[in-house]
Amino acid sequence: MTKHLQPASVAYILGLLCAAGGMLVFGDGYAWRIAALVGLYAAASIGFQLIFGRLGLLMLAQGALFGLGAYATAMITAHLGLDPWFGVAGAIGLGAMVALAIAGPVARLESHYVALATLALAQLVLLTATHGGEWTGGSNGLYGIPPLSFAGIVIVEGPALALVSWCGVLLSLVVAAAVTGGSARARHATIREAPLVAAALGIDAARARLILFPVAGALAALAGALQAHGLGVVSPAVLRFDVMITVLAIAVIGGRGSPWGAVAAACLLVPLPEVFRELESYSLGASGAVLLGVLVACPGGVDGLIRRALPDRTDTLPPVQPLRFGTETLLAEHLGKSFGGNRALADLSLCLEPGSITGLIGPNGSGKTTALNLISGIVGADTGHLRIGDRDLSGLLPVRRAQAGLARGFQHSVFPSELTVLQAVSAGATLGQGRAALDLVGLTARHDVPVGSLGAGETRLLDLARAVATQPSVLLLDEPAAGLTASERARLSGVLETLRRAGLAILIVEHRMDFLMAISDRVVCLVAGETAASGTPDQVRADPRVRAAYLGREAAT
Amino acid sequence: MIRSLGATVCAGLIALLVTIPTIPVSAADPVRMDVLVPITGFLALEGTAQRNGAVLALDTPPEGVTVTYDVADTATSPEVAVTALRRSLDRGNPVAIAAPIFGTQMLAMAPIAGRAGVPLLTVSGTAKITRLGLDIVFRFFPGDDVVKVAQARYAVEELGAKRPAILYQTTAYGQSGHGHLVETLAELGVAPVLEEAIDPGIKDMAPALERAKAAGADLLLLQLHSGPTALTVRQAHERGLDLPIVAGSAMHQPTTAALLDPEQLEGVCAETASSPISDHRPAAKAFTKAYRDRFGAEPDAFALGQYDGMRMALAAVADGAQTADQVRDWLAGHSFEGVAMTYLSDGTGNMAHDALIVCYDGESRVPVITKRYEDVDGVLATAGAPSK
């Protein structure tokens, strides 16, 4: 949790202060209205960045949530006669609730389907408003919505309206920082770029959605409500796709996921049609051309541009927080799985005790990866039971299993490229624990480089460290030695030995026999989904079925 | 290279934004009248007619009057319209503004113009805009409470409709007109057998026509925009649906008739405030010729209404009104002999009180003026003889 401001943030704040100063000196009513408008779109877009930028979901109902906020406050003030501030509060509550209701169902869908489902929802809201009769005012909408007032000042236009709007921006920035700052950044990036990894690290994607969706909805509705009071009318125009396009363009041009970028992009895009006003009916087309130009010229968005010029200060190394592993036994009994009639795994029973390393071997297609997937819960088992200590894990989601003390490394691991090594390794843990895990695998010196600049072997070690940092009882590794050089393999052996001594129960799938046989306490060999042999490395090596399965390959080792 | 180009573009735009406030304010003399109308989006057709009518009037001001103007697009949302108004008020100091046909935009703009005391001259039919208690809204097109009365009365009294079906658009234009049609029909003792709301995106009108047939309709009342009106007329003709059609003002627009063959139009009637291309009075012919020469297009009643409105504002200036307040008071207190009709405020800014029914004879795409409903709301009669 770094409290100091990054150089880019300082640049943004200075830029805004300059703009505000310019407005105070030169601004007329027109300029102030545009400033207010920029603020509203900035606030709604900051909210959108949480879902689109952070969680990576193309949620196309943000525009509808903006409109919903406008309608909510209009109805509360016009129909119920309540104070506008109640209307704004009601709008925020409604926006949050609707977004929360979207969060669950949408999570099951692939990206293009998320886009369409939310788009259809937005169309449905538009349809309701258009056909709402007296209640919504139909296509003409509702008019005569009272303006906000504060301490006797009626906020209807000019600097007051812009001030309220920009207070909304400030609030949005603070809220966005609160829900995405610190360790949440690495968690959200992992959920977005590598959902399976996130689950295996015990990062609860559903929980992240349940926080970010309502916040995004609330911010959109807040912006919409402020717009309704600033304009005095609300009509289906606020629900049309144009609002969504503006918000989406701001998010992309600003730089995906960046709240400050959204503010900068709103300053750039919202006034564009005004800049081209002289072109009359060509003005919107000209805005489109500039949008295209900016998109092509800076693909990383405004934020990418600014951060290239003013790179973030990297985290200083946090103090080590010693890793304390659980000491519980994993017991798998009679696990089995078939895919469309083909038996991938039958009746696998394993006991992984604290402070032991078990090797899982077998020819290609013998069911090793299926076994790992069944234990970690990525694939549901047809038969069998699984427990850690006295806790039954059968039927639990991967994320719950991870939280119960099961960690997993991946053969083809994915790291969000925007993170540094330290941030990436701490995705499922604290920075102190991440530091301890880096110490363990010997990557501490590389803590502040972008994760993409690591070599292949270092990336494998980082994957191991990321799993270890979650302080599991049981660690599952999928081909950890694949692609490592001899010296890296030696380092890996040392790390595994340390972990065994620290009390971890470790299961390793590997086909480098020399490596595996040297470090394993027990070895299980699968052949065509069946457990062909199980025992000490020497016993398994001597087993005739194992020798038959590996004949001509590595049987002689 | 591309990155630095991007940076330059971004920086340039920010600079542009910062310099918006420093664009110099133009002088108050000669008078200024801005044209703020929707020239893009789904009302672009009507808005362009407004723009053309206004520009034609402003380019040929009366002797002794010099006028400057800007045209700005209000697109499809109240937000854009209010921003355009703010710009006009703050940077232009106008004495009158040609304001959007789109009722929702008028509802948002009127309070702001009211505070500034600048009259808004529009052709919007939305009844509410003159009922806000603001003295700056002036409507140079009969409101829905005039033209819809004419449409319903023509259908019931002249064509003998007893079981009309109403097809209306789910837009402000359609919904407002639908409400007034139902109201007038009730006063005439007729209940519609079908009221079908149609989204402007709907491509096929056959279901609506089948529903009207199934409901036993004896006449179709349309309140649709240009394209959908033409589509309905064409599909009714193709499906052999032999019902008389009395359409809304969109049907009188020459662009609508251009989509149809004359024989498809036979027997179709429409309400409107005027029909410049069918009007043989010299002033109307002169207007139509000037419009065709200038824009290469056929004028409609929206263009003529806006033209007459701007000409009345210019007449106010010629008569000595120099400020927005003076123009407003002049518009409120005088009658004006326009090309389409005589305009006089009813006290709330409704300037137009006549409606026409035009019908197509099946030979030509130019409709014939079939019936005039003059002074529908009785304002002119109450005020006595119009003064020139």
Place this chain on the structure above:
Amino acid sequence: MIETALHLLPSTLALGASYALVALGFVLVINAVGAVNFAHGELVMLGGVIAVGIASVLPDGLAAPGLIVLPGVLLASAAAGLGLAALAYLPLRRAPPVNIFISTIAVGLIIQHGVTAGVGPEPRLGPPLAPGLDQSTMVIMVAGVAIAAVHLLLSRSQFGRMLRAAAQDPDMARAIGVPVGLTIAASFALAGALAGTAGLLLSNQYFVTPSDGANLMLKAYIAVVIGGWGRIWGAAAGAVLIAVFETLIAVWLSYAVAEAALYLAVFAILAFRPQGLFGDTEGRRA
């Protein structure tokens, strides 16, 4: 009721065929580059406007004005498709797909407002393919032929294989000798030509207005999703389903209820068959 439905069936099929033609070019670009081309609706509109433009300089009384303008429309629309690729896709091919989503929206804005300002906002009537023949029947026939041709092209031809290879892994495709740039350019040109054909047919059947694009885009998007992402026949079936809602359900319950029912049906399909009505069950990416 059934009689009315039978009476409306030609309308339903013609509308479904029109939407299917619109969806066809859209789904082709999805197959070629895996990106959503949000300017596709505007390309269809542009095709209609081009058809009207060419037809307006032809002498009156021709036997088949639509067929005469078709080559011109195809050429101009293919060029528009290429222009779209050059402006909105090629500079961004390494960027995330959502950037292409936005860049095509930007090009769509340019097309829509360029047409509004350039030739005027009014609706226009396009030329009939052949005045003697029923336009609905022609629309259905042309759509059927086009869908079958595109399906065969993608599933049976060398071009289809190259297209899929280029979409899945451009670098690998290049390594095995697929001319990736050319393949993508060809698919955009073809998508443009299909959009132009759709525009020509729709402009006579339903007129063409510069603001038509967004609505057509939404219909194509829904059709492609309910048909199963990227599937040619699925998209066509989705398009017909939308037409069923807009005609048969509408005549039964009214347009407004039918529209709401369509969106609810989309939710239901996504809830019970997230892979679309005609899609495969595919595993989620890791």
